[in-house]
Amino acid sequence: MGWWQRRRAEELRHVRVMAEEDVVRFGEELTRLGEDAPLDAEARHDFQAALDAYETAERLVDRLNSFEAISAVVDTLTDGRYALACVRARVAGEPLPERRTPCFFNPQHGPAAVDVVWTPSAGPTRRVPACAQDAARVQAGEDPPVRTVRYGEHDVPAWEAGAPNEPYRIGFFSASAARAQVLELKLRMRGEGRGQWGNGLGKPRIRRPYD
Numbered sequence: 001m002g003w004w005q006r007r008r009a010e011e012l013r014h015v016r017v018m019a020e021e022d023v024v025r026f027g028e029e030l031t032r033l034g035e036d037a038p039l040d041a042e043a044r045h046d047f048q049a050a051l052d053a054y055e056t057a058e059r060l061v062d063r064l065n066s067f068e069a070i071s072a073v074v075d076t077l078t079d080g081r082y083a084l085a086c087v088r089a090r091v092a093g094e095p096l097p098e099r100r101t102p103c104f105f106n107p108q109h110g111p112a113a114v115d116v117v118w119t120p121s122a123g124p125t126r127r128v129p130a131c132a133q134d135a136a137r138v139q140a141g142e143d144p145p146v147r148t149v150r151y152g153e154h155d156v157p158a159w160e161a162g163a164p165n166e167p168y169r170i171g172f173f174s175a176s177a178a179r180a181q182v183l184e185l186k187l188r189m190r191g192e193g194r195g196q197w198g199n200g201l202g203k204p205r206i207r208r209p210y211d
Contacts, residue, residue, distance in 0.1 A: 022074075115130070
């Protein structure tokens with residue numbers, strides 16, 4: 001295997017680790033909700049949709065063998081996270097969330113709740129979609145912790161990662177018709193943002209709350 005092939009294989013390994021972690025994280029959220037929340041018929045329907053998305057994403061990651069194939073994983077996770085957000089809204093007796101772009105700071109947080117005006121420690125002010133918790137951090141004058149990915153020898157914000165991560169990163173936002181927005185933000189935000197993410201993998205066993 002030549003130098004270029006070895007590099008591409010290593011980059012694909014990093015992308016796959018990122019996908020595996022997202023699937024595991026989503027499964028853990030499903031497990032916690034399944035343990036704690038009594039669900040009515042509509043919430044059970046949404047929970048089943050989220051569970052189906054988790055199981056589909058799991059299968060897709062298991063046979064992931066190209067950068068392009070990651071788009072199916074992130075599309076599936078985006079659908080599942082929206083279904084999970086609907087479950088939480090029904091349990092809390094709140095209106096169903098709008099199907100929006102995932103949280104800019106960390107797509108693992110699911111659909112954004114609001115757009116916020118954010119001024120990073122380095123760079124111009126911009127408007128970005130954020131989950132409720134990250135929006136509260138911004139409003140308090142804090143920089144939310146951002147999702148980082150491995151790119152070369154460094155951990156960088158997900159929006160800054162280069163071509164190997166492009167299908168993964170953009171995939172989170174394409175379902176919400178925000179591809180152009182993310183590309184614009186990437187061009188304006190090179191070198192900005194900090195954050196860390198773990199790497200403890202292990203597929204959770206999910207119990208349906210209505211079993």
